[in-house]
Amino acid sequence: MIGQILVDGVTSGAMIALGAIGVTLTYGLLRFANFAHGEFATWGAYAAMVIAAALGGAGQTIGDLTFGWPLVVALLGAVVLTALLAAALDWVLFRRLRRHGNAIVLVIASFGASLALRSALEFGFGPEPYYYSRDIAMTVRLGLGMRATWDQMLVLVGALALMAATTAMLRYSALGRALRATSENPDLARLAGIDVARVVRVTWLLGGGMAAAAGVFLGITVQLRPTMGFELLLPLFAAAILGGIGSVPGAMAGGLVIGIAEAASVPIAGAQYRAAVAFVVMLAMLLARPRGLFGTRDT
C-alpha cells in the first residue's frame, strides 16, 4: 500500500518536477509567475501525438511498452517545437511588457495567454481525451506489493535523465553559469558582459522543452486532454515554491514531494481532490518557510 503510493507518487512527481523547472527558472529570472506554463505541457503532448501519427502511429511497439519508435521521435520533435513556442510567446508578448516594468502586468498577460493557448487547442482537437496507444500497459511486480507499468518506469527514467542533464548543464556549462548569474542579479550579470537577452531566450527554450517532455510523459501514463496542463499548473507552482523560487534542484525535489503527497491523499480524500492537495502543501510552505526548502531568496 505505502509502496504503491511511493511508486505512483514518484512517477507523477517526476513529471511535475520536469514542468516546474521552467516555472522556477522564469520566476527566478524574470520575477513573474507564468500562468501559461502548464499549457506548454499540453501543447507538447498534442504536438507529439500529431508527429507520431504522421510517422505511422503506434504501429510496432518496443518490448512491453505501449508505444514504439515513432513516439520517441515525436517526443524530441515536440520538445523542440514547444521550446520554440515558449520563446515565441516571450518574444511576442512578455518581452514587450517587460519594458513597462510592472511584473504583475506580466502575470495578467500570462493568465490570458494560458486561456488562449488552451482554448485554441480545444478548438483544434475538441474536449474529448486522446491516447497515444490503446494497448494495455503491462505491469511488473517490483516486490513489497509494489507494481508499475513498463511505461511508468520508462517515463521515470526519462524524466530523471532530463533532470540530470538540466542540472549538469546549469552547473557546469558556461551558459548554465550565465543563467544562474543572471537569475542572481541581472544588472551585475549585464555588467559582467553576459548577454541577458540570450539568457532569457535559453530560459524559455529550456523551460518550454522540459514542460513539453512532462506533457508527453503525462500523455503516455494517463491521457491527453486540453485541460491536462492547466490541471498541472497548481502542482507546478507548488513544486517551485516548495523548492524555493529560482532553485532548479529545489523544484525537482518539490515536484517529487508534491507527487507523493498527491498520491498519498488519494486513499484519504479521493482522487477528485488531488489538485487541492498541491494547494494545501504550497500554502503550508508559504506560511512556515516562504523561501522554500532550498531557496536563499526572501519573499
Add this chain to the structure above:
Amino acid sequence: MSGIVSYLLFFATVALSYGVATLGLNLQWGSAGLFNVGVAGFAAVGAYVSAWITAAPADSHWGGFGLPIALGWAGAMAASALAAAVVGAVTLRLRADYLAITTFGAAVSLQLVALNAQALTGGPFGIAFIPRPFAALSESPLAFAAGNFLLVAAVTAVAFWGLERLTRSPWGRVLRALREDEAAAASLGKPANRFRLQAFVIGAALMGLSGAMQAQFFGFIAPDNYLPVFTFQVWVMLVLGGSGNNLGALLGAVMVWALWSASGTVVALLVPADVQSRAAALRVVGIGVVLACVLLVRPRGLLGERATVSRHI
C-alpha cells in the same frame, strides 16, 4: 420590438452583474494593488450561499430555506467576505505574485468542492429552481426584464456610489499610498495589512454579490460557471475599462460582455452545429488576444486612473 428591448434589458442586467464583480476587483487591484486571481471562487461562494438560502427544499443539495432574495444576497456577501477574510489573513502578507498563485489555488479548490461535495452543492448538476426576482411578472417578458434590470442597476449604482466615496476618503488614499510605496505609508504609521485585508474583504463581498445576482437571474448554477474563465472575463473587463477607475470598471464590463455575447451570436450563426462547442473555445482565444492588445497598446485601459491632486493646492 418588445422582444429586442427585453433582450437588451437582459443583456444589460447580466453585464451590470459582472460590473459589480469588476467594481470589487477594482477596489482590490485598482486601489489596493492586490492581485486576486480567485474572482470565480468568491463569486461561486456567493452564488451557492444565495441559492441555499433562497431556493425551496430539495433532496439534490443542502440548504433550501426558501427565504427572501434580499436575505440570500446579504448572506452571499457575508459568506464571500468571510472566505476572503480567511484567504486574506493567510496570504496578504505574501508578495504580490504569491497572492496571485494562492488566490488562484483557493478558487480552484473551491470549484473542486462545488463539483464533488454532491450532498452540499448538487455536484456537477448544480442547483436548479433558484427563485428569480419579479417572478410574479414572468407572464410579461418585458416587465420581467425591466424589473430585473432596474434591480441590478440600483444595486450597481449603490455599489458605485459607495466605492467612489470610499476611494476618495482618507481610507482610499491610504490604500493607494500603500500600493505605490508601502514603506513610506508604513512609516506614517499606517497598518498595511489591516488596510489591505479590509479592501480585499469588501471587494470579495461585491464578487459574492455578483455571483448571487447571476444565480438569481439565471435560476440555475453549476460548477462549470466558476472556472478560471470567469476570473479572466472580470480581469479583462477591468483592464480594458481602466483599472483604478470605477466608471471604467463598469464600462469595461459592458463592453466585454457585449463582445462576448456578440461573438457567441457570430459563432452560432456561422459555424456548423456539429463543431459549435469547439468553436466556442475560439471566443476565449479572442478575448485573450483583446487583453494582450490592451496591455500592449493602452495599458491604462480606456478610461484609466485619474491623477488625483489635493484640492487644496
